Amino acid sequence: RFTFAVHELDASVAAFVANTDGELWRAAAGLAGTDELCLLMDRGFSKDPGDPETHWHRDDEAIGLPGVHPDLRTVHAWVPLSAMGKDMGTLQYLVGTHRRSFSRFENFLASVWGWEFAWFATSPSFQDDGLDLGDIAWHDGWVLHSAGPNAGSAVRNGLAASFAYCAAGSGCGGTAARVSDKDVTCRVAAR
Numbered sequence: 001r002f003t004f005a006v007h008e009l010d011a012s013v014a015a016f017v018a019n020t021d022g023e024l025w026r027a028a029a030g031l032a033g034t035d036e037l038c039l040l041m042d043r044g045f046s047k048d049p050g051d052p053e054t055h056w057h058r059d060d061e062a063i064g065l066p067g068v069h070p071d072l073r074t075v076h077a078w079v080p081l082s083a084m085g086k087d088m089g090t091l092q093y094l095v096g097t098h099r100r101s102f103s104r105f106e107n108f109l110a111s112v113w114g115w116e117f118a119w120f121a122t123s124p125s126f127q128d129d130g131l132d133l134g135d136i137a138w139h140d141g142w143v144l145h146s147a148g149p150n151a152g153s154a155v156r157n158g159l160a161a162s163f164a165y166c167a168a169g170s171g172c173g174g175t176a177a178r179v180s181d182k183d184v185t186c187r188v189a190a191r
Contacts, residue, residue, distance in 0.1 A: 003044035006159065017042050017161040018184050024077060024136070028163040031075045031138055038178045038186035040074060040162040045147075047089050047156040053149045054089075056116075058097070059162065060141035068188055069175050071168040074141030080131040081157040089150040091137055092127035094119050098140040119144055164188070 007014040018039055019025060029035045041063075047054075065072050078091055097119050102110070109118035127148060128137045139145060141162070150156050164186045166172035175188035183190075 001046040001048075005042065006044045007039070007042050013042070013159065017159075020184060024161065025163075027136070027138070028075050028077065028161075031140075032073070032163065032165045034165050036176065037163045037165050037184075038176055038189075039184050040164040040186045040189050042159065042161045045156075045158045045160060047147065047150040049150050049153055049155065051089065051150045054147040056094075056144055056146040058142050058144055059139075065141070065164075069166075069170075069172040071166050071170055072164060072172045072175055072188070073167045074162050074164050076139050076141060076163075077161045078128075078137040078139070079159040079161070080133065080135060080137075081159060082154075083132045084152070084156055085131070086127050086129045086148060087150075088152040088154065088156040089148040090128035090131060090156075091139070091145055091147050092125055093139060094123040094144040095126055096123050097144040098142040100142070 003009070007017050016022065016024060020037075025037065029037055059076055060066060060072075060074055065074065080090075084090060102118075106118050106122055109121055123144075131137065164176045166176040171177075175186065177187050179185050179187055179190050
């Protein structure tokens, strides 16, 4: 289950994800390598006991960002709302799939069997485990990831916040600009 734009529904969430002086925003800026960020979206996620694995995907592709501007990039924070381990369906990643260039061997595998085969054949996987309330799991918007099945006995609740930025001096056509000084939402998200 998903709830979009939680920051518009809850003042405490807004203070957490939209505060440009807050720890979350500073961490996102540090990972992006720029202070010129905007809030692309935030979502609440719930996964009931017995819910299956979420499909493998890249967030930027899933929401169509490469078609908006080729230099538009994102970093994503996943915040557990209670302590949880792998059994509750934490995020799992294929390490290194955020790269934009690949080895000859990876390109060969992809040319014969496709990129998904190449990634799963050459990239080790990693899954978050032992997350506590207050932890944050970060990933690049280009990394291939999923959420495991919830084999636990409790609902897995989390909050995700996605921050966009322009990776080049082009300004990305203004898509990574904030709506205003008071509204830190990305212009591209406000369309």
